[in-house]
Amino acid sequence: MRVVAVFSPKGGVGKTSAAVNVAHRAALERRRVLLWDLDPQGAATFYLRVAPRLDGGSRLLVRGGGDITGRILGTDYEYLDVLPSDVALRTLDLALDKAKGSRRRLSKVADVLMGEYDLVVIDCAPSLGLVSENLFRAADLLLVPVIPAPLSVRTLDQLDDALHEGGLEVTTRYFFSLVDGRRQLHRELMEQVMSERDDVLRTVIPEDPDIELMGIERAPVAAFAPTSAAAAAYAELWMELQESLR
């Protein structure tokens, strides 16, 4: 089983879309996939037509153990299950803070899922704190979307620093999201970052109306627009991601 945490300290960068579409894409290949929605906003849960309710909330995740598997739900897509979000997860940081071994609690939850799934994709809330530190320890790979804008690009260095300061060694892969290929600034920033770093994936996710339609269709892009540019981009992202997971 591989665990991919889709993370960014910034919100609105295409994190949830990436998590849902990558998970769906892997499920199309008949990998057993769990999408774990840890963002209390519950957008990934919503996209998959599941009610955002996790009986037990934060305490369940902190306690860990087999109870968690009873909360997993199937989706419209064979091979793709979801561990739903809940608004109560907004207090997860506090709950973790009170627990013993607070930095490894979510790793223990992931351990329970071992054998049931080939891939766990975690949609994380946009913040740096105890929850994210837990995720950095639980994940085999951090997948970080970045908008090609000056402020957003700064998150690469911020995240590097946070991982370094915490002594955390987790494979990190960045990719550009919400890209408008017509804009010179986007093109130049991407070229510069890609030339300076070797942890940036070549796949670029475009700013695309089909991705926005996910909220209307309540489905991954490939389910309602299988031949769209956005579906192709997420397919490419998944292919490239597999190389990094090997």
Add this chain to the structure above:
Amino acid sequence: MPAPVALTLPVGTTLVGLTRQLDEDLGLVPGPEASIGHTWYDTFDWRLYDAGLVLEHEHVDAAPPAPAAFLRLRRLGTSAPVVEVALDQVSHRVDALPDRRLVEQLTGPAGNRALVAVASSAGRTRVHRLVDGESKTVVRVIVSDATATARAERGPGAHLLPSLVVVPVRGHDAEFEGTVARLRRMLAADAGPDPMVVAARAAGLEPGVDPSRFAVAVPAEASAAEAIRLLLSRLLRIMVVNEPGVRADLDIEFLHDFRVAVRRARSIVAAAKGVLPEERRRWMADELRWLGTETTPVRDLDVTLEELEGDDPDLDPWRGELGPVLDDLAERRAVGLVELVAALDTDRYHRFVAEARRFLSSDWGKAPVAADVFVHKRLRRAHKAVLELGHAAVTPEEWHEVRKAAKRLRYLLEGFRALLPAEDTAAAVSSLKRFQEVLGAMQDSVVHVELARAAAETLVARGATPAQHQAAGALIEQSLARGRQAYARCGERFERFSTDSSTRRFTRLWTVAPDPTPDPEPAAAPHPDDAAAADDGAS
């Protein structure tokens, strides 16, 4: 989570009617119709089926770049995969499959056999969904309608009944159980055989029945001629069904089974003196001897290579230097295979198969002699020959003659098993196998030494290193030592085979004979080929 439930629908169910029922009566939401195809793989002798496994390659409609073909390993009678991977082409070799889990699961059951397509079907499928208040799927009902693809020689394919699989969705067990119960009531449907079994049967194959199996139900009232006709027809069939695997070199067992069928046929032809028309009998003997000769070089190399490439600890000190010897043997095998395939391409071979078929279905015009009388006499003589040769045997060459006589006895027992007392026959075959193990090991060592010497000569010509020479020498010495060990045990094994109790058991095989009838075999000197019917290559 509960396992998916497959239901077989009553005769007369149509896909259109079923779809309407599901949607109107159960309130299911239909998905788009899609094409679907399955090809099922197993070894030629159904080893996966015997292990309770089904390996199926599924082709589906998929928008690129989504994969359109998957290889799934599942347990017989279930639909949940043990392992499933996206895969376009299925390799014949298990160890060449691209997924480690598949290789691990299949290596034990498949052994050294190749994967071959045993059945296939093509059709349409549609997923019907039961949904909740959020329009999210809570149960899937997959309906498929397919036609099994027949092999060319067996006529058109057979239409399979529509099948229905109810698939649970995690977290919705109650909805699943309710749907299964309603479908059972509504459609009077219940679990049926695995779709692979249905497709294989539609294609004229019976899963679990090894096409090389030499078990012929000779009727108790059969004449000797009828029995021999049945046995030779079966053996010819075994040769023919194994021939494509020999030509394609899928695995070494195709040639082994082909060759054993030839050898068994030779023994039966040799024993059929006085039953078959003599001119045709000699013709068959000559052609089968030729085929035996043509198959010997490759089979000898297969046995030798299998031993050298196995995990024999005695070879470990030399394994690093044996590469050139193995390469030379593999090259010889490749050349031998080309020659063998050329022999199978000759008019002589095609004529043999065609004429043998004609001969075996023609009227032989002989007075009927009961098959049991025939086989009792042959068994008594064959057993006597083994005992006489065994008591007199001293040299390896003499023990080799004992081996051939023992094989002739065993082939008679196996061929006419249906006419003999089951328990004594099984025990007799078993004691012969134990005896033949030692005799076979002695003969195999002779073959290994010959081939290793030939390879060593090639190494000299090619300028091998001293260490490689030493390894080849050690190999020859080891084979000689094994031959000596086997030779030393021949006498002791023969004593065990020829005890009074063993002899009494054999005697019982022919003392339950019905009223005596004239001997079908005239007292005549044996044809030189008859004595050699159990050929002398590797087993």
